[in-house]
Amino acid sequence: MANETILMLPLYLIGFFSLAAVGLDPLFSKNKKVIYYLSLIGLLEAAISAGYALYLHTLTPAPNIEISYAKNMVSTGGMAYFFDILFCLSGILILLSSPRYFTREYKELSEFYSLILLSVSGMMIMAHSANLLVLFIGIEIMSLSFYILAGFIRIRIMSVEAALKYFLLGAFSTGFLVYGIAMIYGATGTLTLSVIQLSIQTNTINSLYLTIGIGLIIIGLSFKAAIFPFHQWAPDVYHGSPTVIAGFLSAAGKAAAMMAFIIIARAIFGGLSQNNFVKDLYVDVRLVLAVLSAATMLIGNITALVQKNIKRMLAYSSVAHAGYLLMGVVAANERGWSGILFYSTAYILMQIGAFIVISLSERNDEQNLKISEYRGFSKAHPYLAAIMSIFMFSLAGLPPFAGFFGKYYLFTAAVETGYVWLTIVAVISSLISMYFYIGLIIKMYFEDPDTQPMVAESGHAVLALTLSTAGVMIFGIFPSLLMDIAKIFF
Amino acid sequence: MSLTFLFFGILAVLAIATAVICVSNKNPVVSAMALVAHFFMLAGLYLTLQAQFIAILQILIYAGAIMVLVIFVIMLLNLGDEEKLREKTKYRKILASLLGIGFIAMLCSVYLGGGLGNKATSPMAITIGAPAALGKELFTNYLFAFEAIALLLLTAIIGAVVLAKRKVD
Numbered sequence: 176m177a178n179e180t181i182l183m184l185p186l187y188l189i190g191f192f193s194l195a196a197v198g199l200d201p202l203f204s205k206n207k208k209v210i211y212y213l214s215l216i217g218l219l220e221a222a223i224s225a226g227y228a229l230y231l232h233t234l235t236p237a238p239n240i241e242i243s244y245a246k247n248m249v250s251t252g253g254m255a256y257f258f259d260i261l262f263c264l265s266g267i268l269i270l271l272s273s274p275r276y277f278t279r280e281y282k283e284l285s286e287f288y289s290l291i292l293l294s295v296s297g298m299m300i301m302a303h304s305a306n307l308l309v310l311f312i313g314i315e316i317m318s319l320s321f322y323i324l325a326g327f328i329r330i331r332i333m334s335v336e337a338a339l340k341y342f343l344l345g346a347f348s349t350g351f352l353v354y355g356i357a358m359i360y361g362a363t364g365t366l367t368l369s370v371i372q373l374s375i376q377t378n379t380i381n382s383l384y385l386t387i388g389i390g391l392i393i394i395g396l397s398f399k400a401a402i403f404p405f406h407q408w409a410p411d412v413y414h415g416s417p418t419v420i421a422g423f424l425s426a427a428g429k430a431a432a433m434m435a436f437i438i439i440a441r442a443i444f445g446g447l448s449q450n451n452f453v454k455d456l457y458v459d460v461r462l463v464l465a466v467l468s469a470a471t472m473l474i475g476n477i478t479a480l481v482q483k484n485i486k487r488m489l490a491y492s493s494v495a496h497a498g499y500l501l502m503g504v505v506a507a508n509e510r511g512w513s514g515i516l517f518y519s520t521a522y523i524l525m526q527i528g529a530f531i532v533i534s535l536s537e538r539n540d541e542q543n544l545k546i547s548e549y550r551g552f553s554k555a556h557p558y559l560a561a562i563m564s565i566f567m568f569s570l571a572g573l574p575p576f577a578g579f580f581g582k583y584y585l586f587t588a589a590v591e592t593g594y595v596w597l598t599i600v601a602v603i604s605s606l607i608s609m610y611f612y613i614g615l616i617i618k619m620y621f622e623d624p625d626t627q628p629m630v631a632e633s634g635h636a637v638l639a640l641t642l643s644t645a646g647v648m649i650f651g652i653f654p655s656l657l658m659d660i661a662k663i664f665f
Numbered sequence: 666m667s668l669t670f671l672f673f674g675i676l677a678v679l680a681i682a683t684a685v686i687c688v689s690n691k692n693p694v695v696s697a698m699a700l701v702a703h704f705f706m707l708a709g710l711y712l713t714l715q716a717q718f719i720a721i722l723q724i725l726i727y728a729g730a731i732m733v734l735v736i737f738v739i740m741l742l743n744l745g746d747e748e749k750l751r752e753k754t755k756y757r758k759i760l761a762s763l764l765g766i767g768f769i770a771m772l773c774s775v776y777l778g779g780g781l782g783n784k785a786t787s788p789m790a791i792t793i794g795a796p797a798a799l800g801k802e803l804f805t806n807y808l809f810a811f812e813a814i815a816l817l818l819l820t821a822i823i824g825a826v827v828l829a830k831r832k833v834d
Contacts, residue, residue: 197819248809286827293820300813312813316820323824383775
């Protein structure tokens with residue numbers, strides 16, 4: 176029988192290990208390996224305990240019911256554990272690939288591991304939030320760690336610029352989010368998500384405050400997920416920050432923001448309301464999100480077409496992927512939610528994998544990052560080129576890779592709920608994105624190299640690449656492995 | 666019109682006035698002092714809402730500690746030529762002020778629609794703002810959020826140390 180301690184164990188473990196990494200850092204200042212393995216073990220243990228809790232959760236008669244603990248602050252739903260495992264996995268991938276990269280580029284790694292652990296713990300707190308206050312604190316822990324990680328190589332001007340831009344715009348967007356949460360509090364008189372849902376169902380709300388609150392929350396979260404009118408920071412930040420970190424910010428950060436969308440949308444529009452006003456609002460909000468999603472996909476993919484730098488290209492394409500993910504929120508049915516879960520997994524694997532390959536072929540001080548410099552990459556490095564091609568095919572959404580089925584679930588979810596035009600836009604923008612994803616593969620395989628590109632010693636990054644490639648392949652060939660789990664939460 | 670509402674009106678007008686001075690004044694030290702005055706007005710507003718403890722914290726932390734830091738930074742940066750920082754383009758200013766006026770009009774319509782004036786507060790409200798009640802809430806119902814905030818502050822401290830370290834070792 177599952178008790179509270181076992182259900183809360185992932186949160187306790189990640190908190191404990193991030194504090195331990197901070198505390199032990201000065202003790203082992205000579206030998207950084209100790210902290211490295213400690214952080215890896217911490218993430219692994221948190222992932223395993225989340226997996227066990229998920230297993231216990233599926234045994235209960237109604238696995239889609241969430242139970243709250245700690246005075247209705249922490250929820251222990253299946254979706255929370257699913258995202259816990261996902262965030263721990265992305266943390267592990269980044270940890271495996273970063274020591275070599277940072278010792279090559281910067282020489283210093285103090286506090287790096289604790290920042291990764293703290294950002295993962297922030298995301299996990301978000302995943303488990305049953306209260307808007309806790310959700311907000313989680314978002315802030317995650318964002319603060321991201322600002323610091325973006326500027327981690329502080330002798331490089333671009334990195335510092337990325338951190339500053341990210342911090343200023345992020346703090347500004349946080350203002351919108353807090354104001355939105357305050358408005359929701361004004362409308363319903365509570366911050367607990369289940370009570371908010373109840374009061375919307377029973378129609379004891381101030382509808383005007385609710386509308387403004389929802390609008391402001393959409394703005395705040397769109398900033399965090401880099402959705403269309405608020406995506407301007409993304410290319411600069413992902414381009415300027417250290418390459419492996421850019422993978423972490425764009426994949427895990429985006430998945431976390433989408434998860435916040437799911438949590439809030441399910442709380443506010445989850446139950447069937449008798450209130451006509453809320454019903455109309457629901458239709459309007461979904462229309463707004465659909466327009467945002469369509470614009471995000473088109474703008475992201477079209478601007479990615481003209482990029483010369485591979486990090487900027489992937490940054491713009493990550494904006495487009497936020498648009499695809501948002502389709503699941505627009506659909507707002509079981510298939511849409513579980514589609515977001517599936518696509519987040521696929522996206523984390525392929526995006527982080529692609530950035531790890533870039534970090535391996537990159538030379539000191541951001542050299543060798545132009546797309547033209549990938550000419551003939553396959554001649555010198557057949558394995559890396561093959562892995563990169565797999566990630567590119569998956570990002571473009573071609574079968575039999577995980578990216579295809581993610582898009583398939585999201586697109587069908589949108590069609591099921593009547594958003595056919597959105598699906599048409601999504602298909603068109605996927606076609607546009609083929610040009611630059613496949614273009615890179617053509618450059619790598621069918622063009623002659625100008626110079627002999629060198630590749631850095633990979634170290635443990637090989638393990639991370641193996642993990643992510645295997646994930647992209649397995650979930651592409653057997654999507655039901657993941658989908659059957661994702662479905663039972665809703 | 667009750668006495669509380671009168672106080673609220675005076676404080677609100679002064680708060681808006683000091684905020685405008687803070688934004689519009691060219692001299693950074695005057696701006697900072699206007700901000701200090703603004704924080705005092707806000708503390709007064711908290712008092713009219715029966716939140717005594719928050720009001721004291723507002724003065725101690727914002728008007729006291731944080732504003733000292735701000736003034737120190739202004740002194741150390743030794744800002745001389747504010748003209749350079751001026752916005753050159755006119756149309757941006759006009760567009761921004763139009764949007765701002767529109768937003769204020771929207772907010773006014775919302776709040777005026779809900780009715781102004783203070784609604785009757787229960788006599789119990791006087792104890793809610795006291796430190797004892799606040800502490801009780803913080804360490805029972807909001808314990809998890811309190812602990813999560815500890816992680817947040819730790820992250821911020823680590824960030825300050827990482828980004829402000831002088832040497833790369």
